[in-house]
Amino acid sequence: MIDIGGAAFTGQPFPAGQPLRHCSLLRSDTAAFFAFQNVAKNLYRQGFLWETPGGPRRGIVVDVHVFLVKIGQDYVLVDVGAPGKQYEQILIAGLREAVKDGNLRWVILTHGHIDHVGALEALVKEYPQVQVAFHEAEAPFLTGDADYKDIPADNLNYATSRFDVSSALPASRVLLVRGTNGDVADARGPSGQKPAWPLPRGIITFHHGPGHAPGHVSYLHKPSGSLVAGDVFGNLGNPPKITLPPPVYTPNMTEARLSLVRVAELEFQKAFCAHDRVEGITKKDLQQFTESLNTNQ
Ligand SMILES: [Zn+2]
């Protein structure tokens, strides 16, 4: 946790509604301020406040987190955060510091929503060798062949937040995971090609949990027993409260609920979602929430 004049970085660092561009004026040392923080063994997290640029939640400020897994001198980034110059700068500044003695090898995406993939082009420019892995069911949305707005929704609130990253994703860079779960090390290119850097097996597994997005996956970092959950649940508010992903960005709430119930049963100590106000939640707390969903059905 970093202190800026008594205000903690995690929790409520800035007055509600204060856009991030003001925050960057608070301190010129962006790299230190937005440094990746160690949240579990070999797992690091970077957080910032994102001002949503459009749609039904325009102007709302949301906590966004990305994660970094250390494997020896190599690193795997989970999600890249929001689009826009200031968010790209935050990510790149944090990464330059965090991986300065090693190599960023892979980016693994939980899904293709704007706040998770927005800085991808900037990232690929900075790290030209990086490979980008995601679930094959999410591939059409990331390569520009499908649009989230065309997904039939089971609720009337659904709106989309797509961001076109197709130009950052030539086939040679893409790796896909397939099926309901497995080892991320098994990701292969669209025509079956092997990755340039082989991710060791037994470190990160993926768990497909559709509903919020067709190819949404949560990642389990096995060495630390940490679930990097993506948007399969949220934990915002004051005080923070575990919730399902918001219907406004979730076409299929029924599937989303079932996915969360399954994910909560995985073997983990702590779960970290992308939109969080705390340093992760315990399995017990997440299961208590999913049990309440079952009884409310
Ligand atoms: Zn999302």
Ligand SMILES: [Zn+2]
């Ligand atoms: Zn999100």
